[in-house]
Amino acid sequence: MTVVAWLVGILFAFAALASVWRIVRGPSILDRMIASDMLLTTLICVLAADMVFGHHTRTLPVIIVLALTAVFGSITVARYVSRQDPS
Numbered sequence: 001m002t003v004v005a006w007l008v009g010i011l012f013a014f015a016a017l018a019s020v021w022r023i024v025r026g027p028s029i030l031d032r033m034i035a036s037d038m039l040l041t042t043l044i045c046v047l048a049a050d051m052v053f054g055h056h057t058r059t060l061p062v063i064i065v066l067a068l069t070a071v072f073g074s075i076t077v078a079r080y081v082s083r084q085d086p087s
Contacts, residue, residue, distance in 0.1 A: 016043075020035075033073070040073075
């Protein structure tokens, strides 16, 4: 089980680093928003994996708040981009 936990941790770390890299290098606001959604999703998955490996549900409210933050952030950026002048 320890090997699986290390493998999952390495994969989550790679996903988080890739999303941070895209946030820094993203040429447009939409690229940065997708990368930040990916980072929040990775964080949610890390917390869920911690719940599975630790046999607890203490972080479930944190997961719900993070998911709501991701949804409202995506909606806000989508509304902002759709209202911009195309020129």
